[in-house]
Amino acid sequence: MKLIVAITGASGVALGKKFVDCLPEDIEVHVIVSDNAFTVESFENRKVTLHASEDIAASVSSGSFRVDATAIIPCSMNTLAKVACGISDNLATRVAAVALKEQKKLLLAPRELPFSAIALENMQKLAALGVIIAPPVMGYYSDVSSLEEMEEFIVGKWFDVLGIENSLYERWEG
Template sequence: MKITVAISGASGANLSINFIKNLPSEIEVFLVLSKSAKTALKLENNISVKKLFKDKKNIQIFDDSNIAAPIASGSFEVDKMIILPCSMNTLAKCAVGISDSLITRAFTVMLKEKREIVLAPREMPLNSIALENMLKLSNLGITIAPPVLGYYSNQQSLEDMEKFLIGKWFDLLKIKHNLYKRWE
């Protein structure tokens, strides 16, 4: 399986890092970070992504300005895409078809090729414009899955909560895992 993981500039970008860390090693990852995502990771977690994944052979990292990257073309087959977290700016651009970055271009390609896309909007409260954009994208077949906790799996720590969220996104992308206790 090939997956594009796009990190846009919303709070909680570290969820993407943990999402990638939990992916099975046989999954090929195409990682794109917006400029704002890099800033958020630095400010919130003091993380440099290139150093973090430098030894991972299944991960290719692309700059958001690189519209010549393979994931910018429909002829390059990627199975799934997740934008995690998805900023309201990125959400709005996706909703109206603006492809001015690698993230939004890859999204547009996935949409036109009718491939699986999950958006994890990270904002609260949601205004009417954001809700309208989410509805529009949902009507196009995009899965809208913000980081919303379910308490039935008895999370005891922030790490447990993150594993629950990542597990739910894995479920949507049909990636096998055992990150949280399922409802019985």
């Protein structure tokens, strides 16, 4: 599997990094970081290909690069609005536009709370196009006892919707 992970904004970068760190080693990972995100975290624990947000001509910006899925974690409201309006002015919004046109899986993890009516409208518009809107929502039913376990639950749910096998959280046995 070939996966693009874009990290936009500075708030919530730890979840984006955890998502990347928890990925199975056999997944080829291309990471796009905004300037704000890059100053907050680095990616030294895992082999990834880093792309600068302003590098709109990077290999991942083309549909012929053939990725299986794209995830924007966290997804700033600015990025969400641009994707909803078809604006591709940086690499993160460009790879999202490519995912839409190529009909590939696209997961957006909006990070702001509460959501404005405009943000909800943008999310609805994108969801109608098949985009997976998956904010990092705590699952109290997951019987976790620490913040780290909660983060693993959230990352595990994101992996699930992208078709990535994982055992990051305890599954319901019924």
